[in-house]
Amino acid sequence: MRSPTDPASAPNTAGTPLPSRDNAALAALAPWPDPQANKYTRGKLSLVAGAAAYPGAACLAGAAAERAGAGYTEVFCAGESLLAVRSFRPSLVARDWREWHPARQEARCADRTGACVIGCGFDGDARQRELVAETVRAATGPVLIDGGAIGLMADKAGQRLARERAERGVGPLVLTPHGGEAARLARGAELEGALGGPELAVGLARAYRALIVLKGPITFIADAEGIVETMGRGTAALAKAGTGDVLAGIIGALLAQGLAPRDAAALGCALHAEAGRAAAQELTEICVSAEDVIAALPQAVRAIVGAH
Numbered sequence: 309m310r311s312p313t314d315p316a317s318a319p320n321t322a323g324t325p326l327p328s329r330d331n332a333a334l335a336a337l338a339p340w341p342d343p344q345a346n347k348y349t350r351g352k353l354s355l356v357a358g359a360a361a362y363p364g365a366a367c368l369a370g371a372a373a374e375r376a377g378a379g380y381t382e383v384f385c386a387g388e389s390l391l392a393v394r395s396f397r398p399s400l401v402a403r404d405w406r407e408w409h410p411a412r413q414e415a416r417c418a419d420r421t422g423a424c425v426i427g428c429g430f431d432g433d434a435r436q437r438e439l440v441a442e443t444v445r446a447a448t449g450p451v452l453i454d455g456g457a458i459g460l461m462a463d464k465a466g467q468r469l470a471r472e473r474a475e476r477g478v479g480p481l482v483l484t485p486h487g488g489e490a491a492r493l494a495r496g497a498e499l500e501g502a503l504g505g506p507e508l509a510v511g512l513a514r515a516y517r518a519l520i521v522l523k524g525p526i527t528f529i530a531d532a533e534g535i536v537e538t539m540g541r542g543t544a545a546l547a548k549a550g551t552g553d554v555l556a557g558i559i560g561a562l563l564a565q566g567l568a569p570r571d572a573a574a575l576g577c578a579l580h581a582e583a584g585r586a587a588a589q590e591l592t593e594i595c596v597s598a599e600d601v602i603a604a605l606p607q608a609v610r611a612i613v614g615a616h
């Protein structure tokens with residue numbers, strides 16, 4: 309795993325946000341492929357997503373992950389969603405989520421980088437609860453929890469699962485809540501007080517022992533040490549259904565390519581915001597949809613990371 313590029317020299321225990329990283333700092337993180345790369349060495353993303361009611365979330369996260377550089381993106385989804393995922397993007401390897409066995413998966417790929425994103429398009433049934441618990445327990449690589457899986461972690465049992473994982477010292481956990489999901493996580497952990505953005509992000513990071521990406525017009529990235537980074541370069545064009553699934557796919561792909569969690573979150577949020585702005589420039593803030601954000605990712609890569 310790459311070492312974290314930390315703009316702070318000391319932990320910021322008060323949770324006061326640090327300035328956003330500039331393009332030069334972000335460009336240094338870019339996962340350009342090695343000339344000898346193959347699809348497996350470039351990072352395998354296992355995306356567990358897409359209940360029968362929400363195949364679109366799996367499609368969006370999977371397509372975004374491919375655009376963000378993952379070498380092999382496998383989508384484990386409900387049987388009813390398989391056709392939608394395959395038809396949306398044939399390069400995605402779509403499997404029934406009954407085939408998702410995180411412990412076996414990790415053992416097969418011990419010498420490769422990889423990551424798991426779980427929850428885009430979950431709607432919270434008992435099977436999905438089991439998938440989340442099994443993944444948090446057994447996956448040894450980085451795990452990003454998004455969408456409906458966040459609600460499944462938002463109670464004492466979920467908090468215990470997350471903390472036990474942190475104590476075992478296996479792969480890191482990243483949670484990417486929007487405001488509503490963050491409120492659920494706070495209630496689940498019985499966090500008290502009407503906390504504002506950065507304080508809430510740090511409170512959740514400590515309660516769940518995870519990196520928190522608290523999304524909104526300004527996004528706060530916080531860890532349990534109390535270090536907070538901000539991302540405010542987005543646009544209201546991003547306030548459309550599915551753009552959070554796109555962000556989960558991007559950050560998941562960067563984790564799968566070996567970036568440390570805070571670096572993956574900082575670069576991922578910057579690329580997402582920049583892609584939103586590029587799409588809005590072409591299509592207006594009114595017309596942009598989540599698919600357009602994915603399509604604009606190459607422009608965002610050029611603007612932030614430059615050519616290789």
Ligand SMILES: NC(=O)C1=CN([C@@H]2O[C@H](COP(=O)(O)OP(=O)(O)OC[C@H]3O[C@@H](n4cnc5c(N)ncnc54)[C@H](OP(=O)(O)O)[C@@H]3O)[C@@H](O)[C@H]2O)[C@@H](O)CC1
Binds near residue numbers: 454
């Ligand atoms: N194409 C697809 O397949 C798509 C599938 N998707 C998938 O759908 C699943 C459900 O996800 P979801 O976000 O739509 O609903 P949910 O988690 O129930 O929360 C909504 C409630 O929270 C509140 N709220 C407060 N602050 C908020 C904020 N800043 N941003 C948003 N909400 C905020 C607000 O409550 P209110 O303030 O109205 O009381 C609101 O009613 C999930 O798995 C996701 O991946 C979507 O990604 C869309 C595209």
Ligand SMILES: Nc1ncnc2c1ncn2[C@@H]1O[C@H](COP(=O)(O)OP(=O)(O)O)[C@@H](O)[C@H]1O
Binds near residue numbers: 555
């Ligand atoms: N007004 C805004 N300005 C900038 N970014 C925004 C704004 N509204 C939403 N976003 C961004 O769009 C994304 C929305 O995520 P989320 O609410 O999880 O969407 P969904 O669940 O529909 O996929 C987040 O990355 C958030 O930061």
